[in-house]
Amino acid sequence: MKKILEVEDLHISFHTFAGEVQAIRGVNFDLYEGETLAIVGESGSGKSVTTKSIMRLLPPGNSEIKSGKILFKDKDLAKATEKQMQKIRGKDISMIFQDPMTSLNPTMTIGKQIMEPLLKHQKLSKSKARERALKLLDLVGIPKPEVRLKQYPHQFSGGMRQRVVIAIALACTPKVLIADEPTTALDVTIQGQILDLMKDLQKQIETSIIFITHDLGVVANVADRVAVMYGGKIVEVGTVDEIFYNPKHPYTWGLISSMPSLDTDDEELYVIPGSPPDLLNPPKGDAFAPRNPYAMKIDLEEEPPMFQVSDTHYAATWLLHPDAPKVEPPEAVKERMDKFREKAAGSIKEGK
Amino acid sequence: MAKYIGKRIIFMIITLFIISSATFFLMKFLPGTPFQNEEKLSEDQREILNEKYGLDQPIPVQYANYMVNIAKGDLGVSFQFDNQPVTNLLKNRMGPSLQLGFQAMFIGTIIGILLGVLAAMFQNTWIDYGSTFLAVLGKSIPSFVFAAVMQYYIGVKLELLPVASWDGFTSSIMPTIALAIFPIATAARFMRTELIEVLGSDYITLAKAKGNSGMEVSFKHAIRNALIPLITVLGPMAVALMTGSMVVEQIFAIPGIGEQFVKSIQTNDFPIIMGTTIFFAFLLMVIILIIDILYGIIDPRIRLTGGDKK
DSSP, X not given: OXXXXXXXXXXXXXXXXXXXXXXXXXXXXXXXXXXXXXXXXXXXXXXXXXXXXXXXXXXXXXXXXXXXXXEETTEEGGGOOHHHHHHHBTTTEEXXXXXXXXSSOTTSOHHHHHHHHHXXXXXXXXXXXXXXHHHHHHHTTOSOHHHHHXXXXXXXXXXXXXXXXXXXXXXXXXXXXXXXXXXXXXXXXXXXXXXXXXXXXXXXXXXXXXXXXXXXXXXXXXXXXXXXXXXXXXXXXXXXXXXXXXXXXXXXXHHHHTSOOSSOOOSSOOOOOSOOOOTTSOOSSOTTGGGOTTOOHHHHHXXXXXXESSSSOEEOOGXXXXXXXXXXXXXHHHHHHHHHHHHHHHHHHHTO | OHHHHHHHHHHHHHHHHHHHHHHHHHHHHSSOOTTTTOTTOOHHHHHHHHHHTTTTSOHHHHHHHHHHHHHHTOXXXXXXXTTOBHHHHHHHHHHHHHHHHHHHHHHHHHHHHHHHHXXXXXXXXXXXXXXXXXXXXXXXXOHHHHHHHHIIIIIIISOOSOSSOOSTTHHHHHHHHHHHHHHXXXXXXXXXXXXXXXXXXXXXXXXXXXXXXXXHIIIIIIHHHHHHHHHXXXXXXXXXXXXXXXXXHHHTTOOSHHHHHHHHHHTTOHHXXXXXXHHHHHHHHHHHHHHHHHHXXXXXXXXXXXXXXX
């Protein structure tokens, strides 16, 4: 598989009155053609900042890409000019936002909003752009597109608006689609519909998706690979199965343990104790150490490097160091690991 | 839409009726008559005058007569200004006032919006601070101070424009500027705040994510949305212009309604006071109606809740 996007050692800071907030502290990841990469993590872990920086949509006044590369089509987007970015935004890379209720212009018809990137990037005539907009509305499952095209956002429901936003994002068949929590603001039944739609469209348009979410259920549903972010870094990355059934990082263990499951009888849900690190003064060692029940002395001293678990699976925890003591992951994670072993064994038996 | 406007016009007529009734009775409660200042008049002459103008009749009868006449479009005859019908006087005086008001409103909103947009787009730069400074000046210094300063420097010292007269467009420039300062300041402040808020909203980020440049985002997406709340303050601003024009008209010796209104109050000229009040009320209601229609044009959400849904 070909890499479409490479993020290398990205550092991003925000300049505030209190000082420099190091929101992103060395993020590395690759996006392959046609895959869906989910980025998960709690609020403030840097998911949105990372993806906004790919589109260079961070507020120019107070944010700064300190170092690192964002390679797309042999171009380093981290150093691209605003003019160059305007040609890429909406054409090669586009974005779906979290809240469909506020992400459409209330005083512009849906049609105009969908036609805008088409007129801009593909230099279509107005009538051609209208035709394409009708097709796009049909594609995202909005009935009566001719009527809907002339309507305003307030005449659409939340789910329908998100379909419109998706239509706008896909108008120029982008290579990379960034979906920043596209289902968080929708209720569960609509969530399912939107996820199905995205998966369906991804196959048709052959785009790569970066899917930001903090909902692990959604991740399991859509992603091929998962990157877990904590404190401005990616702490574990792997395929969906690897992350869900063979997680290595204690933070991922915490996330998975705090996921409600149909099988458990426990009334109380697991909570990761403590609060996220202060990125104004990032800790010296592993940012997760203070909340990590498995923390060792070295976690407070030195940041762990990425340890390779398999070809696709990496995790940044000292527990993977050959000298580290063997620890047992929490109960919920162990159950999942057992299931994975059964699943793997099962698939061998069935000859898959 | 037609149904909505029709409804609004009926309400306007009812409002006008209430306003004219209230003004009528308020004036009758005031002490003094139009003729008491004329010391040369004898008691008999005063009686004759009172009879002539119907002021000897009981107040309810006077009220009924007046209202019937208004309905016919007759606002009575002025006591002071050469016995002319009030409608004539208003007609003659309306021109300069409306011209000034319109010019000031037009220039004020356009320059104000422009200043506000610049301030918002170049937030926290010298452009922003400059616009803020101008706006604070414009809001805190009354229009007659500007008028006097302009008269002295531009009119007397530089002799660029007529100091105080009314002939042709050149003589309207200074009064228009004096009147426009307040709307400029108000619109600029309002536009800046609104536009900054709009520029921070999600749909602006989406517009940027489509590949629009900063200018395109501002002009295609942001300004229209920022205008909606501004329209709300345009109404009171128009009123401020109308009342503010009284002073400015006096300073620049403009034969407008404001100047005449002030004189008629000083001399208890009932028909003129009544006529002008009703005229101002009418003007204000028309402005409010226009503003409400503007809302619908700019904001589709209001257009559809306003009445005719498909």
